[in-house]
Amino acid sequence: DVKVTQSSRYLVKRTGEKVFLECVQDMDHENMFWYRQDPGLGLRLIYFSYDVKMKEKGDIPEGYSVSREKKERFSLILESASTNQTSMYLCASRAPGRTGELFFGEGSRLTVL
Amino acid sequence: AQSVTQLGSHVSVSEGALVLLRCNYSSSVPPYLFWYVQYPNQGLQLLLKYTSAATLVKGINGFEAEFKKSETSFHLTKPSAHMSDAAEYFCAVESNFGNEKLTFGTGTRLTIIP
Numbered sequence: 001d002v003k004v005t006q007s008s009r010y011l012v013k014r015t016g017e018k019v020f021l022e023c024v025q026d027m028d029h030e031n032m033f034w035y036r037q038d039p040g041l042g043l044r045l046i047y048f049s050y051d052v053k054m055k056e057k058g059d060i061p062e063g064y065s066v067s068r069e070k071k072e073r074f075s076l077i078l079e080s081a082s083t084n085q086t087s088m089y090l091c092a093s094r095a096p097g098r099t100g101e102l103f104f105g106e107g108s109r110l111t112v113l
Numbered sequence: 114a115q116s117v118t119q120l121g122s123h124v125s126v127s128e129g130a131l132v133l134l135r136c137n138y139s140s141s142v143p144p145y146l147f148w149y150v151q152y153p154n155q156g157l158q159l160l161l162k163y164t165s166a167a168t169l170v171k172g173i174n175g176f177e178a179e180f181k182k183s184e185t186s187f188h189l190t191k192p193s194a195h196m197s198d199a200a201e202y203f204c205a206v207e208s209n210f211g212n213e214k215l216t217f218g219t220g221t222r223l224t225i226i227p
Contacts, residue, residue, distance in 0.1 A: 041219060042203060042217045042219035043157075045214060090156060098207050102147075
């Protein structure tokens with residue numbers, strides 16, 4: 001069974017803290033994604049990666065960075081968390097091709113106080 | 114850029130009634146379109162996808178969607194709603210920039226009335 005695993009389901013951090021969100025997939029997919037989900041706004045793409053050490057900005061990259069040192073792992077980093085980054089974060093990996101399915105993790109709900 | 118618009122952020126239907134969730138796309142080229150479902154406290158999973166092979170696409174759990182180029186629509190339907198269909202539904206379009214990213218709509222929350 002295919003799997004995308006996000007390391008933390010719930011996190012509470014303070015303003016200014018550095019936050020790491022980890023995501024691991026076991027399907028050997030090249031493409032991985034980080035989305036942010038907010039009520040009424042749907043899913044918005046933060047960053048994606050199409051290969052190890054390769055990354056591209058999505059629609060809302062400000063305040064975030066990413067790391068992909070190994071094919072199976074894609075990390076989202078908040079260098080200095082702010083209250084407006086309180087949100088649900090969803091990681092996904094994608095099967096090859098333009099019609100490939102996205103496989104999602106269960107999400108990481110981050111609260112920044 | 115490709116985009117999708119989901120009309121209605123909340124839809125309520127009675128158990129056994131028809132489910133209709135609307136999605137319109139904006140695209141200068143024939144798009145690839147997807148419907149995903151998110152059950153409470155879970156990630157998203159694929160319901161169905163349009164890949165130009167057939168305009169009527171059947172998915173899991175009895176859902177289907179019809180691609181209508183003249184209306185730029187890809188509405189999701191199910192003939193008879195079940196309580197287990199209560200979830201949030203997202204329409205998505207494949208980008209035509211060759212980097213294989215999807216752009217999602219704002220979602221429609223479906224409530225089933227017993």
